[in-house]
Amino acid sequence: MAGLVACNPDKRREHWENVCTTIFPESGKVGAYELTQEEVGRIVSHCYNDMSAEIQTCSLYLSIFPKGCKISRKHLMRRWIAEGIVCEKDGLGVDVIAETYFNHLIRRKIIQPVEHNGNGKVKKCVVHDMVLELIVKKASEENFITVIGGNWLMQLPSSKVRRLSIQDNDSKHAKDTEKMNLSHVRSLTIVGRLKKQLSSHSFGIVQVLDLEGCKDFKQHHITEICGMFLLKYLSLRKTDAKQLPDKIGKLKNLETLDIRETGVVELPKAVCQLEWLVNILGGDKTTRKALKLPEDLKKKMKALKILSGIEIVEKSSDLRHLTKLRKIAIYKLKTLKSDPTLEALRSSIEYLGGCSLQTLIIDDESSDFVKSLDGLSSPPRFLVALELSGKMIKLPNWITKLSALNKLTLSLTALRTDNLEHLSKLGSLFSLTFCIRANQQDREILAIVAENKMYSKGVIIVPAQGFESLKLLCLSGPLLPILRFSSVAMPELEKA
Template sequence: MARMLMKGTYNILIPLVLIYGIQAFEICPKLQGYLLLIDDVWSVETWENIRNWLPYTKGSKIIVTTRFQAVGAACSERDGTDSLHTIKVLSEANSKSLFNLGVSESRSSKYTIDMEKEEVHEEIWKYCGGLPLAIVTMAGHVACNPTKNNDDWNKMCRTLFPEQVVPLTLDGVTRILDYCYNDLPPDLKTCSLYLSIFPKGLTISKKRLTRRWISECFVTEKQGLSAEEVAETYFNQLISRKIIRPEDHSSNGKVKSFKVHDMILEYIVSKSSEENFITVVGGHWLMPAPSNKVRRLSMQSSGPKHVNLTKGMNLSQVRSLTVFGSQNRRLPFHSFNNGIIQVLDLEGWKGMTDKHLNDICKMLVLKYLSLRRTEVHEIPSKIEKLQYLETLDIRETDVEVLPKAFGQLKRLCSMLGGSKTPKKALKLPHEKNKEPMKALRILSGIEINEDSTAVASLHQLTGLRKLAIYKLNIQEGGQTFKQLRSSIEYLCSCGLQTLAINDEGCDFIDSLDTMSAPPRYLVGLELSGKMERPPKWIEDLNNLYKLTLSVTVLRTETFKLIQNLPKLFTLTFTLSVQKDDRDIVDILEENKLLTDREIVVPPGGFKSLKLLRFFATLVPRLSFAVTKEEVMPALERIDMRFQAFEGIYGIETLKSLQEVHLSVGNQADEITKFLVDELKDSPNHLAKEYAEKWPQIITD
């Protein structure tokens, strides 16, 4: 981004004040001298309004940053241009490179563009004034409109840039955003406006967004695709159009979370306010009070000045309420019409208590309810009144057991509970379901013990696509043991796609080896805890994309068993049981003895594997076979988290490897620390041809 900075020299100011927010303009006039930093001013008008508030005090200094040359000029006009420091915009070469990269990233089989033939593309990036936001936004627009011809692009350039090639102002960038927004299909317009619910700078979960789209009926089944698949398609289109940018990726390679650029978000918030689509209260944006009834309310500030900002608003038509901020505050539940609220997202709200659930259970058409990271302890039986509920998220709460009434939620699709760190699980109700929950697709974070009578009806959940059991406490060979095994085998035959089981001592996972048929629909499999051996049928899972196994089966034979899985993207070896478990240590030592104290990754196979991870107290010596045949040819990254480490060898032969991440525990011994340092220093002792191929070693 182009940024200008007012600069100058000054003596020590007394008092020297660093203030964030609008309060600065109230305090500065009272000071004898001040140093004020104002970051990211977007327009001359905004600067003039700020300047009129500030006194001219001898010895004071104002530092302003902006993306726009016109703002920089306005800030420095009284002092001369010597106080203006311009950070150069992108050169023509870099602008063109960024534009072409943006187009390339946004391409797919649906959007293919011949850059050689489309000479008008050059004109587009030249008009963007070297501003990265403008360049990547136009690149996304070009990539997603493959049918447009030269005349179309020329017409667009004349519309957007009537002044030819001049430095872009805020108005120019806004014109670009406006043009790209108006070009969106109606469904994507709605989905992009929905982004205004989230605060500036927030890292947003993809699943949180797409589940809410579905609950708001913005996304439905279409042309043989499920609502979830359509939502995934829409989400990817927003990425291609550069409306959102990926922040983190899941271990399956898909985007896990994202952010929205500040200027794009401000545009979306403004557009959303104009259309009375979403009302934002508090937070970064100063939006006018809605003249119409509020339909979707986003409460973004936890400061005391914003507590009563809903006062005077007509909240009787609110159908969606989202609360951000961790402070304890009162919500105007009494102002809502319980008969129309469909989405209630209170994730992270510290004011949430069990008594609020009585009000929530009156919201009879509620579809999406998130109480994640709140202080709720118990779900009341009254929840059975929420007959339209599709998503219930109570992860990272103190809820330990579901009520008997849980089975009455016939439209529930996603039941999300428990927590991974620390490991906590949600007990199923002590009652058999009289009628199966046929709509249930995700059941995650549960605990199964000998008292779990609901296990007897688990096989009735034939629509289940993900089952994640965080804790098992059942007797080997007992009735619950047999019922659970039978249910899992049956659900796998019905289309279960993701199965996760953490077994710390029931020998349940080992019993899965004798399943009558391989679970061929699985794309994700996680078997953690104590295992003697991986199920042999794993080698037949041709659709498997993500595999997690206990480190207790980390041996050469395991790599040989799974090396021919054609789609395997991520392979993880992990250990979640207690560190002082001597059985685990004995198993690891025995595994090493089987292959001369070294685990060898054989050549050939693993054609699609890109991520290899080891999360355990002890990571034994690991070697990649050095032969003429390639070893893990697509592998890009290795992650290791450990207390003790015995070394990793042969990584210079991994032609695609880019990074090795090592997370060393604070109780690591001197040998482990020495081996880590040796690994980092290895390129200095290798021949040049190997040193140049050495991956980046990152430690923390």
């Protein structure tokens, strides 16, 4: 109800009195008033009916996910886009519209934040059980989504199934699935164990296939998937997938390929045939296992916006042709030795920084590439998030010119008083992190940390001025220096 009121600031007192009378006919009682289950249902229904048709559709889509599931914001938004639920509007791109709808659901309290990113945005959310129960019921009534298993006892649909979410894959529910007409399913989500539901004959027009976290994934499943020629969204994240076959090139409509935290460490050349591919999500952020790209990636894949979790090798270091790239996350640079290769990558970052690049992540454990970024002739001025991990003492001289930067993550090797003075000038900076991961016990790195610890007689001084917007400060590593704050340093800091 608070979300309903917040989203209708122009409504007068009389309107809210009528709402209360409709929902709570017994509200005139004296003393404590305990809501009945029926009244709770009327509250949720009224709040749902007050939303626009687009927001209602986005909320119905939440029934795809099991009860109590922590839903990733980016995951949800990418699926909305792939399903065509979110479209361009008023000259704004689908990504902007999707984020607007997500934020509206947060404001409405339809979804509740449970985890935030370093830039302050919601990272994961949940749906309240009572709200989800209503959403699942309405999605079933409108034949929008069919949920099998999980916590819901739903009647099998009498008409064609269009979106199917299998949340419990035991033998009983497998038989229920076999009774349904699946030839019109265009969205398939399987939670738990993967049985035999992936026949391309049964799911010939599937556009969204989400198998994240599925157990018992076998190589023959990928062969079946490569026969689903209309696929736009494919997630094999956290499955036992080991390799992508050349037949992946048949998925000409594919826009999102998510193979994070799998055994896939190299993309086949056939991926270059997927000219509509927008998102390549690979590697493992925790272990920094990286994904090798095919050599011809840059020649055809002009639609790419996100390259995450990749390894740069000599033949894939020139990325200048990917002018729509908004995010590059490089997890490995170990094979780079030649100056021409390093120069090609540095030139690509400089060029793309003047196009659409907004997020740059580079993990450079063994080479000096991060240091060489100081030589960029012009800064990547549109960056909103930057992560540089390497043997750094001096920061790139252009870093103070990043006026839009709100999230910055650096190796602990760069933690010095002079660097903090430079960073304090970043007026938009929301989050600042200095970290060394636990598995980084390189003697040279620790030596740099120790040297910085002794800088200014062993005390790192946080400047009294600047950091006007900083709300989150994080220090993490095996060897932390002493920091000294004045009483007026970092005036907006909320969490450290």
